Amino acid sequence: MNVINFINAFFSDGAHWHGYDGIPTRLWEHVQYSLEALAIAAAIGLPIGLITGHYGRGGNVLSLVATAGRALPTFGLLVVTTLALGFGMLPVMIPLVVLAVPPILVTTYEAMRSVDPPPVDAARGMGMRESDILLRVELPVALPLILGGMRSAAIQIVSTATIAAYVSLGGLGRYIVDGLYQHDYEKVVGGATLVAGMALATLAVFWAATKLTVSPGVRRSS
């Protein structure tokens, strides 16, 4: 297997483990960008999704947002914002956030809508305030689906942050883009391996988060 040899060569080369172009630096950059973008997207998408879902309004608008989010070409958007705003952090953060908000927003809305009505009515009958109903009854039940939406967004961000190396962002995509330009296939494959590993780690983190935060009662019923 040719590719395995390349991967081996990449990771056993000590030069790839130090300095500003070393694996730890690039990995940390990638994690940083991804977390930042996910945090901004969640800060926008979660509250709107929770409230619209609680009151059950605006579903049509949200499904339009979802289609629009899907139709926008990730990579093209990245190049357009870079050309318009110059190189830097902002032109990369904008497409990352724009692409991550729709899955979070729409899944959160759908998750809130899919909560069984009887427990919500019971909570209301017991005299709970609307904010308590939202946070203490609906949210725990909707949590697995909401985390699913966050996971989609996170994976999308990780994968787009890779492509963002083309418009001069750091992170793991640097190895792939630089390697392609330098005709250094070992570097390309090494970078691809790291990126794939990072995506799988994201899946694992969300799997663990679901195990930790979803109440056992909800897990049993679903």
Next chain:
Amino acid sequence: MNWNRFFDIPSDLQHDWLGLIGLHLREALLPVLGGLLLALPLAQLCVRLRWLYPPVLWLTTVLYAIPSLAFFVVLIDYTGQTELTVMIPLTVYSLVVLVPAIVDGVRSVPQETLAAATAMGFGPVRRYVQVQLPIAVPAIIAGLRVATVSSISLVSVGMLIGNQGALGNLLHDAQIYNRPELAWNSVITSAALAVLADAALVGVRILLTPWMPSATRGAKSRPAGVRPEPAVPALEDAAR
């Protein structure tokens, strides 16, 4: 930026605007078609052998998480910097969306309907083709819509592996010739193609399911059988 040169495509791309659109559609739609042809037997296998479905679902979730660029560059070693290198990962991605969609669609066919078909003397093959598939059409089309739209958006990334990105190649030219309008052209055209393809699939569904009441098929984008269960996360993953 010079908007008058919006459609003035540099000659190094060897295609005019319509040529690029044709190329883009071919690179995006052939994989979806291939994915559908592979997904139908695979989904049927998952419906027949229930134990097979969870591992298949798990595998598809993992495959879907692999970023497209990583997928492309690993394939370069085998298929070179060609269209095929772009189309193989897109086929895998569409497979990932379509298998759960078809399995859920076929499973949503009520037992009574199947029993009725059997009682009328339908064999397994005829029952699958004439009863199960038509009833699963809304779910299958829902999956096809997600797969098609994300495939159209992903083709552009192929630009990074030796200008195999059709409309995405405009992004490179926009930078080297300092002509931002070409990048806008790429984004707007690609988004418009995605929206049109989506609308076309909705049209196909309306044609194929004349029995569905018009109110539900107009207002609801998701058929009743397919709820956003955690079991079908791939449908939401597809936005990238």
